[in-house]
Amino acid sequence: MSPAGFAPRQDSDWPDMVADMRAGFAGQLNVYRIMAHHPALLRAWGDLRTHIVQNTALGPQRAEVVILRLAHRLDCAYEWNQHVVRALAAGLDKGRIASLRGSLAQMTAPDATLAGAVDALVDHKRLAPAQLDDVVAMVGKTGALDLMATVGMYMTLGFILNTAPPDLEPAIAQALAQQAPELAV
Structure with a gap:
């Protein structure tokens, strides 16, 4: 509450x-x-x-990878649960979603690149040049900037949500319980 x-x-x-x-x-x-x-x-x-x-150069699946990894890193249950449902709707399967809570080694290479970028931004407040090159090779310069902006925006939301945690919206809670209760936190 x-x-x-x-x-x-x-x-x-x-x-x-x-x-x-x-x-x-x-x-x-x-x-x-x-x-x-x-x-x-x-x-x-x-x-x-x-x-x-709505307009990110990352596209819906990659954006969900970034948001879920950040929600995990911030230990933000509201954001994680909200985006499990969104990720499923965007076409991510349960195994892929679950992997985003683990080590980079257990993810697909593209997901590990994105999740590793999230980790670097959280841990080091920047992307190393080689890491930025990898992200740009995958999503372009606009995608790299959108990744950083997504992390910044969702960090702000995570700070709000972890400070004043609200209940999950009933429709989202119901969808999570029906579609992926094993992924709920």
């Missing part, structure tokens, strides 16, 4: 400054309902979120 001051904002308590955002992404997920305690931040977040979630 979230600390009392940071519980997800309900429709009846939704700020006027972001009233137009409630029917979209911001009203659909508890993390953004928490962020609604700072309407200006939520408003500014919208464009970056749209790019990272």
